Amino acid sequence: MVARPLLDMTLVTLAAPSYFEAHGVPQTPNDLEHHQCINYRLMDSRALYAWAFRINDTVRRITPHAHFIANEADAVIAAGLAGLGLFQAPIHFVQQQLQDGSLVPVLVDYRATIHTLYLCYPGRKNLPLRVRSFIDFTLEESHRGRFMLDHDPCLLQQEKTDHSLDSKAGAMPKTPLIS
Template sequence: AAGEAAGSAATVSGKLRVNVDPWFARMVLAPNVQAFLSRHPQLSLDLIVSNHREEMMTGVDIAVRFGPAHGSSLIVRKILETRVVTCAAPSYLERRGRPATPHELVEHETILFRDPQTGRPFAWGFGRGGDEFDVDVRGRVTTDDPSTAIEACLSGQGIFQSLALGLDRWLAAGDLIALFEDWSDELYPLYAYHPSRHLPPAKVRAFLDFVQEICGR
């Protein structure tokens, strides 16, 4: 038993169960799953995709969440901080015009993202050089699914405020246009959580290192 325990601490093998935020799962993790599993051929991955923090550690080895750190009984590791980007499709801007300042958003259609903790849409915040404020936006589409929000934005439904992490492909191709880039000081953290242990298993350490690597890129 002691030998098996020592082996699990040093060998990346078995099944890794991960509870991961939908945005991170869709935009960052899914495109890199093949690379991670190729690096560790004795490992399999069981992904639970969820917005919710309640019981996020139930039956899993590690959880990944955006937002303030949570869980005093857990080991918490900050992975990164990502900017918040306000963006729109060219078709929307051609139809409705491009807002010159964040305050003009009150005259535009927006796509709202629901906070799973409160059930209400996230506030739209802006910051520059210490000047911070929220804009009371309105929209006819509210969702808690990032893929739905991005697709609606790409189709020209409205302006969307998103995490910058994972948007590169659409911004670089011109499918989405970033707005108010001089008002983008707001940052949102990404944390990994795992149970409090003296030394986490090798598969957990390997996943943490890989996530840190791809986020760094």
């Protein structure tokens, strides 16, 4: 069996601007206990998803108290867009919403890469031409970054904005986080 890496699954914590206006902005993962969170229920175990954060070069898992629970990513994202709370998702699931500002990332310094997506195939010998062509195409596109974001929307926040907060602790930044 051959396994070739294609894409890192980096998680981002985010919410709609309306949520932050009503509830403030968490500064650390520990602040989540004072926030409304949206979470996934895992289909196989029925457990709630444990959010991942990188703290001191290790990945720490936190299962926040959830005010809204769904078992499907689109439902979690829709609840987040409606301002129901904070949620965590792979960054490539929410690229468009991050770019258009309908969702805003927080806790960016704590982002964690939890999985790598691999292209797996039985071996290099005796592959049908169409399978070999698909593998070559997929790997080439991956190396070109076609499966990655054109840019990291969370880093765009640092490049384009004034990071000062209003005098109220946890208030929204004076300028939008994403433009």
